[in-house]
Amino acid sequence: MGPSPLIYSGVIIILVLISGIYINSAWQWNDQVRSPLLNPVPSQPLDLSSAPGEIPSRILVIINETRQSLDLIAAIPDENRTTINTVIRFEEIMTACDDQTLLLSLIADENPDPVVTSEARNGIGIRDAFLNEVYLRSDMAHALSVVVPEGKEEQILRQKHLENFNFAALPEDKKTKLMRPLENLSAHEKQYAVNQQAGNASSNLNLMSRIIADRQEIVSLLGYPSFADYQIARSGILSDSECIRQTLYTIASPICRLSHDEAAVLLKKKQITDPNATGVFDYEIALLKSRLLNATGQISPNDVSPFFPVGPVLGRMNQVFSRIFGISISPVDQVPQFSPDFTLYRITDPETDEIRGWFYLGIRSDQGLGTSSGKTYYLRAGREENGTWIPAVSAIILTTPDITDTDRDVFTQAELQTLFHEYGHMLVHSLATSRYATLTSGAHESSGYIEIPPLFLEQFLWNPEILDQISGTRDGTKMPKMMQDQIIRSGGRESEYTRVYDVFLSLLDLSLNAGNETPDFLNLYSTLYEDCTGFQSTSGGSALLMNPAFFISGNAGTYWHYVLDNAYAHSLFERFIKAGVMNQSNGISFREKFFEPAGAEDSVVRMRNFLGRDPDVIRCSHTS
Ligand SMILES: [Zn+2]
Structure with missing residues (x-):
């Protein structure tokens, strides 16, 4: 995901390949009023107005x-x-x-x-x-x-x-040799995207092998054994695809085992009405959800939401993270807003009152959406200019599937988790302190490690002390202890399946891109799926051919990074548990060693500096 604009699609880029998370803005909501919409710093206005044309x-x-x-x-x-x-x-x-x-x-x-x-x-x-x-x-x-x-x-x-x-x-002769396969790749990926729009899975199945061959041709000209190895090198990991595969399997096996256990529980339930059943299919997961919930003693999301009222929860979140990281996050009134649903926040240094960053937070609805989603836009990177600090600006938008923006005044557990996640993206962008914008901007973070801060922040939500501070109804009723325990035990998941699916996709991505011959995709999909999840796959392989995030996005060949980043996030959070999660000197140490040098120092170095040891996630019996 980061730079190397050139290699995979004709369309590149730095900003764009980064995980669907970022960037900029400019416009107006009203034809009559042409005021700058994001204007937190009067001396450095961000001009967001835009008329058609x-x-x-x-x-x-x-x-x-x-x-x-x-x-x-x-x-x-x-x-x-x-x-x-x-x-x-x-x-x-x-x-x-x-x-x-x-x-x-x-x-x-x-x-x-x-x-x-x-x-x-x-x-x-x-x-x-x-x-x-x-x-x-x-x-x-x-x-x-x-x-x-x-x-x-x-x-x-x-x-x-x-x-x-x-x-x-590169030397001219090498560039000349690369031209043709790069053009082919670009054309094939474009066609793949067109087929996705048209819902044509079988054409994409054919195209997939051509794209894999194009990638292979390009990276071998660049001196890499496989596309996955090329992506690994670019992500800054001193390792190879075999080592990553071993590491992934180490992380995956216990998760896969839990999913197999779940599948077994569901099969028993299914056999009550269908004694001849020998397996549970992927499409039955949703059908059996209520049974799953009963089987594992988890709770319904509807019972949890009243304990997460929107306004109070946002206030508590800002207080908690302010305290932990030794910063101050507060809402700013009377600033031109690009929508009444957006609030501007200011992050300051509580000792000097110096502004570290600005961020907008908006919650809006999109009826067509199946589930809620979050996105962080990096609007301006912080940096020094003429001896003064120009603070970073970003915007977080949480989109819910509600009919109107005013439908709901509580968060679901999943939405709150998304919000914690986006706070991770926002904080690393806001708190980086390098003199240069390219180094502070999360948008330019070139390694695959960009999901560590968001996955790390998510950990806080599943901690009893934090959950206790964040939750509570509008009229002040605390969340019952039993509910808290259940939420924490589930780690925010309705089932193990949600977690195992990410692991499965990572293994699949690596298998597709680490070899030098074209695998039989549908066969690979179902074998790996059943192996890892314990469920039987029906049309999942074809569905995945239609998923724009999987095979041709900037995630291709690095999808596994998410699973790895999650392991790093756990490793970082362990120290918070040891030190006491609200321990401010530990939190400030994290801010100084991990957030502030972001961009100017590799993620692995920052983790090592904070932990005082190697994060110890990549393990394999051989090193390259
Ligand atoms: Zn993210």
Whole structure:
């Protein structure tokens, strides 16, 4: 997921491949009032207004200005190059481009005018194509490689930028050889996406083997044994696909075993009415849910919700995380809002009152949605400018399947978990303190480790002390101890199945991308599925061919990272349990060693610095 724009699709990119989580915004809700909508810092307004027709012309202006500025850098004679006129100048130019275009994702998702949302979506495509153009420039790759900065942070900055030019920096003959397979891959992936839209699974089954072959051809030209190995190298893990496979199996086996136990319980229940039944099918999981709930003694989500009233819970969450991490999170009134459902929050340093970051929080409804979902948009990265700190800005949007935005005044357990998750994305973006935007921006986090902070934050919800502080009805009734215990025992899951499915997808992703021949996908799917979950697969393989997040997204070949990140998150949280979960000096240590150096220091190094030892997640009998 991170940079290396070039390798998998013709459309790239840095920002876009990152896990569906990010970015920017700009617009207006009302034709009459053209006020900037996100304007937390009067001296540095984020101009979010946009009338129909405005985005297309604005994006061209941004691209032209950016291109001209880059040409000026390229024109500097090598002997006159300095860190300031080349590396830092490049950083400033690309950050300015980010600041103006990151907004497009939020507009594309949230603007009420369909003309504007479609313009925003096109704008993202144009921006991405332009970024491709930038990162293919060998004159830029050369310029950045000539200067060797003295400062540590500047060295990291240059390294981070240079990584995006991997392709441009290759020798010409290699580039020529790569052109054809890259074009093929791009064309095949586009067709795959078209088939998904059209619901044509069988065509995608054929395309899948061609895409696997394209990927294989590309990565072997780059010197990697498989696409998965290429993705592993890019994610910064010093390991190979065999080692990752062993690690995944170590993590997977106990989870798979629990799912098998569940399947066995369900089979017994099923045999009461159907004595000849020999297995439970995947489509029966939902049917048997109530039996499952009874069987494992868990509770109904409807009983839990009244203990999570929206307003009070948000206030308690902000208090809890403020206390733990030694920060202050408070709502800001009387700021121009882009919708009455959005609240602006300010994160400050309680000692100096210095502002660390701003974030918007919005809860909205989408009737077409089956379940709730969350998304964090990185709107502006924090950085130093002229000696002062420009705070980061982000927005969290929680979307519920309700009919109207005002339908509900309580969270479900799952929504609260999503919110904790998005807080993790938001906090790492808000609290990073590097001097340079590229390093502080979660949007530029190039490794596969970006899900560690959100998965880590989720852990807090399933802790008795935190759950006790967060929960409680509007009229002040505390959550019964028995309910708390049950919630904690379940770890937020209605069944083990939800957890095992992620593990299964990770194993499947690795099997698909780690070999050098094309597997029989449907067969691989059902064998692995039954092995891992204990349920029998029916049409799951075909359904997965229609899932845009799986085979051709930026997650391809790194899907397993989520499972690994979860193991890292557990490892980090263990220290919170040992120290006492509300222990502030432990929380501040986490903020200083993990959140603040984000981007400027590898995730693994930050974890090691916090834990005082290796996080000890990757284990295998051989090392590469
Ligand atoms: Zn996430």
